[in-house]
Amino acid sequence: MTSGARSLAGRALLVGALFLTGSLGGCGVLPPLPEPVPSDIVPSAPANLSPAAGGDALSPDGFDAVERMAVRIRNVGCEELSTGSGFAIDDHTLITNKHVVADSKELEVSTYDGHDITVGATATAGLADLAVVRTTDPLPSYPELAKTDPKPGDPVTVVGYPAGGELTVTEGEVISTTRDPLNANLGEVLLTDAPVEPGSSGSAALDDKGRVIGVVYAKTADDNSLLVPLSTLQDMLADDTAFTPAKGC
Amino acid sequence: MTEAPAVTAPDPAPASAPGRGRGRGARVLAVLLVATIAVGAYLWVTTVRWQRSSAEWEEKAHGYAEEVASLRMQLDGASSELEAARDQLSTATARITDLANEKAQLGDENVASQQYLDYQTQVSGAAATVASALGQCVSGQEQLVGYLKDADQYEASDLRRYEEQVNELCADAERANESLQQELRP
Numbered sequence: 001m002t003s004g005a006r007s008l009a010g011r012a013l014l015v016g017a018l019f020l021t022g023s024l025g026g027c028g029v030l031p032p033l034p035e036p037v038p039s040d041i042v043p044s045a046p047a048n049l050s051p052a053a054g055g056d057a058l059s060p061d062g063f064d065a066v067e068r069m070a071v072r073i074r075n076v077g078c079e080e081l082s083t084g085s086g087f088a089i090d091d092h093t094l095i096t097n098k099h100v101v102a103d104s105k106e107l108e109v110s111t112y113d114g115h116d117i118t119v120g121a122t123a124t125a126g127l128a129d130l131a132v133v134r135t136t137d138p139l140p141s142y143p144e145l146a147k148t149d150p151k152p153g154d155p156v157t158v159v160g161y162p163a164g165g166e167l168t169v170t171e172g173e174v175i176s177t178t179r180d181p182l183n184a185n186l187g188e189v190l191l192t193d194a195p196v197e198p199g200s201s202g203s204a205a206l207d208d209k210g211r212v213i214g215v216v217y218a219k220t221a222d223d224n225s226l227l228v229p230l231s232t233l234q235d236m237l238a239d240d241t242a243f244t245p246a247k248g249c
Numbered sequence: 250m251t252e253a254p255a256v257t258a259p260d261p262a263p264a265s266a267p268g269r270g271r272g273r274g275a276r277v278l279a280v281l282l283v284a285t286i287a288v289g290a291y292l293w294v295t296t297v298r299w300q301r302s303s304a305e306w307e308e309k310a311h312g313y314a315e316e317v318a319s320l321r322m323q324l325d326g327a328s329s330e331l332e333a334a335r336d337q338l339s340t341a342t343a344r345i346t347d348l349a350n351e352k353a354q355l356g357d358e359n360v361a362s363q364q365y366l367d368y369q370t371q372v373s374g375a376a377a378t379v380a381s382a383l384g385q386c387v388s389g390q391e392q393l394v395g396y397l398k399d400a401d402q403y404e405a406s407d408l409r410r411y412e413e414q415v416n417e418l419c420a421d422a423e424r425a426n427e428s429l430q431q432e433l434r435p
Binding site: 030031032033034035036037041061062063072074076079080081083108110111112113114161164165166167 | 288291292294295298299301302305306309338339341342345346347348349350352353354356357360361364
């Protein structure tokens, strides 16, 4: 081998060695030094924590909002006693049926936990079986109103005091809309299969999100329930002349 | 004269070529050696650091494992307490609902009793009025009988007028009594 060739080979070897060394480090063959171990690896705010099983049913006193907004109405009439249901729509306003508060000498309202609510003025609608009762005492809770009337097949929950007994929640679904067989309401009413009894009149009918979709006012012979639809309730509430002061006995 | 033959100087002899080659080879080897030593030292330092880091992580893992075990025990205890509290809450809400219903029923009974009492008071008042009217009727009739015994001493027209008044009073009393009896019928 000539000296030139040897020199060339030496340079190539040197370059190769340097290349090898550089590439070992540069290409990651050589392991990097470890990062310092952090003193604390616990995240400050755990993310995506879901409530424990059953936690969604808790409320300030163990009763859910559906129960807290329902009231029992005792109509002390001049000659007889009757009971009905109602529900709050704001801090001092109850909705119930006109026939629940009719011929009344005195109305006595109590909440889900037995508290008595002092009642103020009562007004009834002329064109629907609806009444508005103002209360002096604040009401514990009130639901939202739904955006639209429900459609057939939609779930419905009724909260009230059937037969003047315990606060009861029953469920069913909307069957159809129909003409009012009692002619107590202008326009169509809702027919559902949610069980109701005398005393359920004035109960709130709620959708699956707990929003009001109607007001129970009657029971049919085949054990279905009739509701004043939300749209009628909203129309009546929006009309200043729709409700007039109730006449006592 | 002959020309002297041209003499050309030979190429420089590569007297030092082997030495330079060896020198370069040595330098290359030295560089390789240094590089190898450097890489080895780096690997040693890296290994030591990773071992230390690994030990620290392991120690931390043990610490967290103990903490997890402790928290699991606390969680189990808290879950049991929560379950018991939920049961108690459920029982309490059911009891509140029962009490609210009992209070409502008692209120209904109280109102119904009051209404019945009011009714009885009205009936008693009506009965007293009827009894009084019937008593007046009887008194009137007795008085009329007395007058008729001494009819000669009275004007006949006065007696007839008094008789009509007594009859009217008695008819009113009789009607009131009929109404009362009708009201009292079950």
